[in-house]
Amino acid sequence: MRDQAAALDAEVTLAARELGVPGAVVGIDHGGELEFACHGVTRIDHGRPVDETTLFQIGSTAKTFTAAAMMVLVDQGRVELGRPVRHYLPDLRLHDEEAAxxxxxxxxxxxxxxxxxxxxxxxTGEGDDALERAVALLADLPQQFAPGTDASYNNAAFLLAGRLLELITGEPYERALAQLILEPLGLRDTLTSLNEIMTRPFAIGHQPAETEAGVRACEPWSDPRGYLPAGARLASSLRDQLAWARFQLGDGRAPDGTRVLSEASLRAMHQLTTDHELMPGIGVGIGWMLREYDGVRIIEHHGDVAGQHSAVTIIPEHDTTIVVLTNSSPAGRELSERIVRRTLETRLGLVERPPEPLRLSPTELAPYAGTYRTDGIELRIVVAGDGLIIHGTVSDADGSGETLEFPVSLLAGERFLVVGGPFTGLQGEFVREGGAVVAAKHVGRLVPRAG
Incomplete structure (x- = not known):
């Protein structure tokens, strides 16, 4: 055990130094036995050392909390997953009336x-109406497909789910989440209030920059309050995230025996809810992503926000969870993927075998080149040798954004494989209609071809 702990420390330190990640904490829970590895500082220029109590923003991993809170209301008989949203929010407006x-x-x-x-x-402001105002903006988002007929990663849908929590409980989202999930589970280091977070040791996010360190601290620290149910602002410690992951392996009760969720509802969150995949091999439960790794079922979620990255990986068959929190994006994702793969291999004997890429000529690759756009995302795809390069830009509301390059190889069945950078190993796919490539599904998002 001591040798394994030393090896984990060395792996995290090496990865952080190679990738330029200022701070990273990793936790492994195997059968209830906890192991930590911590490297670096909360901020590149004048931070303090990170440890298992440091607060990191967890980004989209917050969606698993929003989903769990909704399942508490399902258990209480206050909401039904199969009912139309308009049953609870009659004045819901979307761009497409049939979808609404x-x-x-x-x-x-x-x-x-x-x-x-x-x-x-x-x-949309810092008032208690921030989420309500954010939901009102959904009417401006074009409908890509009829509800339930495909899958595409959707932050905005979780805003609407958070708004339902507010309406049904009569409380602001933050208070509803605390009452339904955080307090019953004793997650005292999982916080939504900036005033509370700033009184604790907390990490500052970092993004690539032309500086001596290669990164810059992100300002402002968090994203708007109105987007909290989708992943803005929620901060948590390594200890709390390990406790959250351990809860997923239980029967719905808190460590003190308090019933938080029925076992049936907890298990339902970890089962496929649709035949449609977000990415090749990545299915969707209720708030969680599902896949197989070397034939073993994995439950997981990642989060990227304000220059920070989080990952929770749960392997029920081995009674094991892995949590990675970093204050760097996108390099933090690459560190996380490296540590998780290494842990699965060395601790559990699981090895993922990469698919075989196709060898295509520039002429055969040309139909995939072009520009693809959706809300806040633009992909410019160009032919490069026997593969493609995706220049992906995520834009903020003010139009600013950062562009990252993703070299990809084509696979059979219109799929592609990212072969370099922080998303190495992820697969996507192209969508054809009438023989023409009309969309790309990248990092879970369905991005239509411009024009």
């Missing part, structure tokens, strides 16, 4: 709502 009329609560939680994903986050 048919959309169900469950479709908010498994990325099948069908409109543009809402990746451009508009500041």
């Amino acid at each position: 009329a048919s959309l169900t609560v469950g479709q908010l939680l498994n990325h099948t709502a069908g409109w543009d994903g809402g990746d451009s986050w508009t500041d």
Whole structure:
């Protein structure tokens, strides 16, 4: 055990130094036995050392909390996943009236709502109406497909789910989440209030920059309050995230025996809810992503926000969880993937075998080249040798954004494989209609071809 701990420390330190990640904490829970590895500082220029109590923003991993809170209301008989959202929010307005009329609560939680994903986050203020105002902006998002007929990663759907929590409980989202999930589970280091977070040791996010260190601290620290149910602002410690992951392996009770969720509802969150995949091999439960790794079932979620990255990986068959929190993006994702792969191999004997890429000529690759756009995302795809390069830009509400390059190889069945950078190993796919390439599904988002 001591040798394994030393090896983990060395792996985290090496990866952080090679990738330029200022701070990273990793936790492994195997059968209830906890192991930590911590490297670096909260901020590149004048931070303090990170440890298992440091607060990191967890980004989209917050969606698993929003989904769990909704499942508490399901257990209480206050909401039904199969009911239309308009049953609870009669004045719901979407760009497509048919979608607004048919959309169900469950479709908010498994990325099948069908409109543009809402990746451009508009500041709707700091008042208790911030979420309500953010939901009002959904009417501007074009509908890509009818609810339930496909899957595409959707931040905005979780805003609407958070708004339902407010309406049904009569409390602001933050208070509803605390009452339904955080307090019963004793997650005292999982916080939504900036005033509370700033009184604790907390990490500052970092993004690439032309500086001596190669990164810059992100300012402002967090994204708007109105986007909290999708992943803005929520901060947590390594200890709390390990406790959250351990809860997923239980029967719905807190460590003190308090019933938080029925076992049936907890297990339902970890089962496929649709035949449609976000990415090749990546299915969707209720708030969680599902896949197989070397034939073993994995439950997981990642989060990227304000220059920070989080990852929770759960392997039920081995009674094991892995949590990685970093204050760097996108390099933090690459560190996380490296540590998780290494841990699965060395601790559990699981090895993922990469698919075989196709060898195509520039002429054969040319139909995939072009520009693809959706709300807050632009992909410019160009031919490079025997593969493609995706220049991906995620834009803020003010139009600013950062562009990253993703070299990809084509696979059989219109799929592609990222072969370099922080998303190495992820697969996507192209969508054809009438023989023409009309969309690309990249990092879970369905991005239509421009024009």
